[in-house]
Amino acid sequence: MKKWLSLAALVVLGLALVIGAACGGDGEEEEGVTKLKWGIGIPLTGGYGAAVGVPAEKAFFEDNLATVAGGNASTMKFIHDHHVDFMHQATADPGLCAVSITEEYGMILDTAGINYDELDPNKPHFFQSSATWSLHAPAFFHWLKEARPEVHTIAFVGPDDRTGHAVGDSIVAAAEHFGFDMVVEEYTTPETVEYSHIVTAIYPKDPDIIVTTTIDIYVLLKERGWDGLGVSYYWTDAGPEKVGWGNVEGVILYLPNPIGDHWP
Template sequence: MSKKEKKLTRREFLKTGAKTTAVAGAVLAGGALMKPGRIFAGAEKATPGAEEKGNIIKVGLNVPLSGPVAYWGVCIDQAYRMAADHINTDGGVKIGDETYMIEIIVYDTKNTVPDARAGATRMIHVDKVKYVVTQAAATMIGTEDVTNPNKVVLQAACWGYRERISSDYFYSFRSEMSDLESGYASYPWMIENYPKIKTSAFIGPDDEDGYSCYEAHQWLCRDHGLKDVGKVYFAWETLDFYPIVTKALAMKPDMLDMSPVPPGITADMVKAAREMGFTGPIHSPAALETRTILEVAGEYATDVVLPVTMEEPQTDLQAYVMDEAKARYGVFNALAGNYYHWLFSLKQAWETAGTVEDTHAVAEALGNSRLENSFLGTVIYAGEEIYGVKRQSIYHCPITLLKDGAAKLVDFRFPKLPSGY
């Protein structure tokens, strides 16, 4: 077996359960994990007659609810339960003279392709679900292999695998921005606030996710006048990140870009870089929360830029969602806030298409949907020129800065996408 073949891929490593982030453990310990099954959100306050008429829209969450990436699935679960309650108690989905309530059905994929396929198959053929939500690479692949041929609309959070954003996957939507899209908000902010940066080095995992994110890094450097000085890949089982950071700093970068790197590993690398004397900004678009980084890196957590991370409410809706999450789950997870608007985009698509049964019409409407004043401001789908179809969600990007061991929201802007996107 070659050296390359011996490397543990990200997906293989996640299957082993070798690592679980502190934040995921805290969320699960707090009782936020929902048991797989059916949830009729807001049923006690729903519009009278909708359930009796059978006017129910089933939305399936085929997400990891156990294992090392359970945090991601839990955030989807929390967001959709809150959003479904909000929609149902506010009168439901209006299509013509009919009112529909939303029913949430949840299955745990454990972030494996076989479990994702099994969950999606059961949702579609047993539960008769026409709208599915998924999260994480292995789960997305297993789910999409079932949903797309069955003309089921899929909302997914998954970076990389851009070949799957195409007209061949007409019913699939990337409802979460990747580091590429959010970078067209965070890179301009960094250049404005760190005008001396001219070069950037990349650190990422040695797998398809890391390779895809390095490609995004190259695009962002090119489009923002920075020189990419090189990359360093790490294995997911790595525990000592000092050698990795040492290799990156040997390239003499003005800034470090690490992606897709979760908060625990971000914290380790931030601490290592600062202890070795690096003073430039550190950009980590996949961390998406601050608690772990601040706890691990402490005073070393300074000039760390975290895109798409909302720490402080700027609108009444953001305050409502944060307070509601704390009341329900004991903690607000920024990632759940990012997912809150997804169901509202679907609601708009159902009402615009005037149907819940014709998923082709709903997919067309979803691709052309536009939300204003959502949790993350304006939300649209773009990518028609680069992918041939509008299936990549774009929205306002909150940017949180860690400075001297404290987190502060410093910007909230819409990504300025390049021509031809």
């Protein structure tokens, strides 16, 4: 199984650097940090969970449900039950909920999917090491305009949370700026795992491209005879392993991610 939370590769490097700094360079161990506890709040159910797959080991995991309530609950469990030294909260709603708690404890909090205006000197322990996916939309549509002149209409389906809407806003703005027509903009609740109703709404619009992280939607459209292109702005191995790698051949990835497995 190749399901792998790509962020784990980054934290292993970070742990190596921290632990390495706590040890003498000549091989003699000095007093200092030799072990850290890391808590990862990440949606493990619904559409997000399908993308994440089975988490990596060597950390405490809690399902943050991609919601404010889930972010609060998982943060308190990390602090009071697992006694972690630092944590990651994936997606904007849990991350922005957790930061008010972690700052009180002076704890480092890493997040993903927030916009950069959420980072400021008043949150000195708050970082983002993973993507703000909305930043890549203009570059993608600029490339698309030149590389695929046959493409004119765009559909977007994203999660109905702060991260999903931030990505959707950037995709709509970039697509319209470069002269494409947005024919579908849909959002699904994070717990959604069945997408037939979304596919039924998209199919009559016959978009040239569907932009989504939910690979199931692309596969279901193909099964109905749709002949457009699939585009993913956030790719992991879990989705294609679920639907079959042969069913995702030709999908365009516009966010090359330098950590994790090597993707085709």
